[in-house]
Amino acid sequence: MKSIDYALKGERISIHVVENPDDLFAFFKFVEANPLMGFDTETTGLDWWNAGDGFHCRLAQFGNGIESYVIPVEVGAVYKDAVRRAVERAERLVAHNRGFDIHVLESDLGIDPEPLIRKTYCTKILAHLVDSRAVKEGGVGLRLEDLVPHYIDAESGAKVKKSMTDIARRYKVKKEEIWPVVDLFDEEYLLYAGMDPIWAYRLLHKLLPLVPVRSKRRGLISWEHRLHWVTYQMERTGYLVDENYTRARIAELTEEEAKYKAIAAEFGVKNIGSSQQVIAVLTSLGFVLTKRTKPSKKFPEGQLSTDDSVLKSIDHPLTEAILKAKSASKKRSTWFEAALSNRDRNGRVHAAINSIQARSARMTITGAIAAQTLPSGTGYVRHAFLADDPDYDDEGNIVEEYVTATVDYSSMELMFLAADSEDRRMLRAYRNGEDLHDITAAAAFGPIPEGESHHPKRKAGKGTNYTVCFGGGWHAVHTQWDISEADARRAVSGFWEAYPATKKLSRKCTDEAKRQGFIYTVTGRRILTDPKRPYAAMNYRIQSSCRDIMARALIELDAAGFTKWMRLVIHDEIVFSFPKSRAEELTKKAAEIMQFVYKGLLIPADGEIGGRSWGSVLDKEDSKH
């Protein structure tokens, strides 16, 4: 057995590399002596769903704070067995971003994930509970390469970040191509790999005491780990892609894109994505651009904008061509091609569902498909995703078909604001089933005229409701909702007068943020705030608390056996693949589980059953109106 020594702030770290089966005796002795171990895996890539089909686990590493063992899983079955035994024997484990490593152990080594995940701490979850901010927001960040320098050792942290880049350079391959080709016993690779379980082990001990007492008392640590088990299972199941539909749309969009790109090129715009070219050509055609982009470091005054609103305001074949080509290009590359190219052998895509990610702890969906950003206006893109294939009997007859159903919370954040602030007028509106946007408009502009079903200034009311919830003011209502300045001013002051308790809540959150630099949500989550933007605090409380209402729903749905039917979570909506014969019953039950009473106000959940594709749910909704 080879051992590599590493000096961590003067302390000696030993990485033991198992080279032949005899070395496993020492490894098992280590496992017996360490009821808590950090662990990690090294693989050929990130596509664990292709295990046995181009993907495999190369190394598995286990360690405590000062030593680790690297097991060369790739070499043979005896090492896979050793990893299985180690995982079974361990009392507790800790990994950074445990979901990935557990997917690897499940898909490539056949390890049952449930008992494993139940005893594994995830340091990403703990890091988020301590400081949920991203690096660019002034936070520590959530990646191992962010956490190690901050919590353990800056110098070693820099090495973590650089080492695989250096190895790739040595092998003369791109960084993302190094994983399958680096020699399994490359010393630098072994050092990188062997340090990971040590980092995870040390981070656990650093982070646990830093989790706010209030979060601990409210059980957030175990709650978040439990939620992650639910999203883990959804990741594993994946979402079925309609190959024929997707291919047809790619062909159609490619043609459309080419057609409009050719028109743009005739006017001199070779790259429709190049703002520079668009500005140059439009200017030469005599159009005067005035809208500017947001000020940045590089451009303190902002640059001329060529976004959708600018192009739409110019009636010309060039702008029309750019808009159409861009739209086709985005649909093609971001969704359809991603869905097609990331399918596993069963035609499913396995996006990463990051159960605790945004500053507010909102979940994000990344990787295989950006499922949270699929266009929602029509079913055009969402048609590419299907409820499961039918079940067949032995004779090949269909015994059960599957349909897509969605259940969502409507106006969840505004309802939460009403309940949380206990604003009497807002609560009365919701309890009476009144339209809050009309109520806000009426508060600002007078009652709804006789005989009208909606307020003529409902749009100003709606814009104001949402904008205030986001921490915005009249200026944002004016620019973002295309409301006149005078109406925007009146609507916003009308809002605060109509709902005085929300004003109180806003002030309370802002004051807390100013005073202590953080706020707590109703679940005891601490969210650090920016000194320069204390007004954002109320939105953090609303957004994060609503995320937790969804998290609670997912955990309850899991307990009720719904996980096998769940496909995606989109903030306030869950997408299901239900057996057709039980779709009514299951959708109703899911909505019942999801609905939530907060401070006496029922936040309802509404179900919608479509046909086979996700898109069909949207088309059905369209036809209703």
Added chain:
DNA sequence: TAGAGAGGCACC
């Protein structure tokens, strides 16, 4: 040639 910054665009 990789990475960062910026703009743009899709979502809740």
Added chain:
DNA sequence: AAACGGTGCCTCTCTA
């Protein structure tokens, strides 16, 4: 007094 919140991915451009 007023201050819009949270994301991810693609493309282009410039730099180290």
